[in-house]
Amino acid sequence: MFxxxxxxxxxxxxxPPPAPAPKRLNPxxxxxxxxxxxxxxxxxxxxxxxxxxxxxLRRMEFGAGxxxxxxxxxxxxxxxxxxxxxxDFGAIRQVGRRPRGLFVTxxxxxxVKPFSMALFAWLFFRxxxxxxxxPADADQYIAGCxxxxxxxxTAMVFVWSYLSDGDPAYxxxxxxxxDLIMLALFAPIVRFLVSGASSLEVPFIVLLYSVVVFIVxxxxxxxxxxxxxxxxxxxxxxxxxxxxxxxxxxxxxxLLTLVFIFAFQADNIAxxxxxVALIAVPILIQVYFNSSLTYGLMRLxxxxxxxxxxxxxxxxxxxxxxxxxxxxxxxxxxxxxALATVVGVxxxxxxxxxxxxxxxxxxxxxxxRAS
Numbered sequence: 001m002f003x004x005x006x007x008x009x010x011x012x013x014x015x016p017p018p019a020p021a022p023k024r025l026n027p028x029x030x031x032x033x034x035x036x037x038x039x040x041x042x043x044x045x046x047x048x049x050x051x052x053x054x055x056x057l058r059r060m061e062f063g064a065g066x067x068x069x070x071x072x073x074x075x076x077x078x079x080x081x082x083x084x085x086x087x088d089f090g091a092i093r094q095v096g097r098r099p100r101g102l103f104v105t106x107x108x109x110x111x112v113k114p115f116s117m118a119l120f121a122w123l124f125f126r127x128x129x130x131x132x133x134x135p136a137d138a139d140q141y142i143a144g145c146x147x148x149x150x151x152x153x154t155a156m157v158f159v160w161s162y163l164s165d166g167d168p169a170y171x172x173x174x175x176x177x178x179d180l181i182m183l184a185l186f187a188p189i190v191r192f193l194v195s196g197a198s199s200l201e202v203p204f205i206v207l208l209y210s211v212v213v214f215i216v217x218x219x220x221x222x223x224x225x226x227x228x229x230x231x232x233x234x235x236x237x238x239x240x241x242x243x244x245x246x247x248x249x250x251x252x253x254x255l256l257t258l259v260f261i262f263a264f265q266a267d268n269i270a271x272x273x274x275x276v277a278l279i280a281v282p283i284l285i286q287v288y289f290n291s292s293l294t295y296g297l298m299r300l301x302x303x304x305x306x307x308x309x310x311x312x313x314x315x316x317x318x319x320x321x322x323x324x325x326x327x328x329x330x331x332x333x334x335x336x337x338a339l340a341t342v343v344g345v346x347x348x349x350x351x352x353x354x355x356x357x358x359x360x361x362x363x364x365x366x367x368x369r370a371s
Contacts, residue, residue: 036346039258046259047266054263058333069333072260076325077218078253082246083154083321084222089176098170101298101307105174108294108315109152110185116289117149118142118193120282129278137272137336139198141279144340146193147326149286150186151319152178157310160317160352164359166310174314179219182319187211190326202330210329214322254321254345261324261342264333275336279343284351291316291355298366305366309359316355320345 047054060070125138133141153160154175161171187210191202229238262269269276294315298308320341327337 031349035255036258036342039255040262040342040346043259043262043264044266044269047263051266054266057260058264069260069328072257072328072333073213073325075253075257075260076214076321079250079257079321080214080218080325081221081225082243082250084179084219085226085246086158086172086243087154087176087179087219087222088172088226089180089223098303098307100301101170101303101311102174102177104294104297104301104303105311105314106177106181108290108297108311109178110181110189112293113152113286113290113315114146114150114189114193117282117286118146118197120286120289121145122197124278124282129281132274132278135199137275139200140331140336141275141340142198143194143200143202143331144323144327144335144337145279145282145286145344146197147190147330147337148283148318148320148323148341148344150189150193151182151322151326153314153317154179154319154322156348156352157314157317160313160356161310163353163356164309164313165306165363166313167306170307171310171314174310178314179215183211183215183219186215186322200331206330207326210326213329214325257324258342258345261328261333261338265339269339276339276343276346279340280347283340283344283347287316287351287355291358295359295362302367305359305363308366309356309363312359313352313355317348317352318344320348 057071058069121142125133125141130138152175157175158168158171160166161168187204187207191204191207194200194202226238229242233242291312295308295312298311303311323341323344324338327335327341331337
């Protein structure tokens with residue numbers, strides 16, 4: 001016994017594993033709001049200094065009276081097509097796995113979010129801010145906010161899911177199902193709510209045309225390109241090497257689109273700086289309301305954190321590229337509706353980063369594994 005004790009080698013304390021490095025956005029994404037603000041300034045200055053060139057660009061349409069501006073339409077396609085290439089509809093076969101998280105996401109996105117946004121926009125622009133916003137502008141801002149809320153996020157939600165340690169495969173399922181539903185519900189929901197909450201008439205044929213041009217065609221191109229590239233080079237190469245190359249193209253197209261929009265609206269915005277701040281109020285309330293509702297329902301139904309966090313983020317963010325395109329198609333690039341959707345872009349990153357931080361701090365509320 002004595003010898004055994006003498007020869008026993010004391011165990012060294014185990015060194016804890018190093019903490020994982022915090023996840024961060026790249027500088028371009030992290031400071032997107034700053035770039036958006038700079039584009040607003042550049043656009044307004046350009047619109048005031050070179051009105052002739054701005055007017056020539058504004059008049060470039062796909063047919064007289066169509067309000068589909070050629071430069072903006074091309075840029076929006078450059079934004080949307082790479083995003084649609086990320087969508088894998090083969091992932092929908094996994095819907096039966098952990099269905100509660102998907103059902104909560106769909107409930108909030110399609111039965112709560114557009115209608116709550118219509119209510120908030122109507123309440124603030126018609127009543128709370130009535131002393132500062134004329135009725136005609138209020139109609140436009142209501143329409144823009146509704147269009148913004150009726151399109152669930154498709155691309156940036158992958159970034160938010162990554163920052164909140166969400167399940168990437170399940171996030172893909174949620175996005176793919178939402179995109180399919182958007183094909184059928186986006187147009188009727190926008191028409192119903194805009195007509196009901198404002199005095200504006202939304203031509204259904206123009207709205208349907210917008211869906212075809214800015215959802216159906218880019219989605220089809222994205223699916224075809226995804227399958228073609230994967231068949232030739234493999235999924236790993238496609239997702240790890242090719243897709244990241246498109247990110248600067250999409251973001252650059254977005255920023256240039258904003259320059260054009262604010263150049264077209266330069267005279268209109270110069271005297272409405274206050275309106276930009278007021279438009280942000282109902283959008284902010286909407287984001288936090290829907291993310292909290294989704295997150296709370298996920299906790300109530302005991303959905304695991306890796307599914308609950310992306311679900312809350314999808315419920316909070318918007319497919320702002322589609323919203324901007326639709327507002328321009330319906331009301332023109334110089335409209336108040338287009339301005340409202342652009343305000344959504346302006347506040348997207350800081351607001352969503354705050355939602356990601358809240359999710360990360362409260363992950364202990366959720367079970368570690370799916371029940």
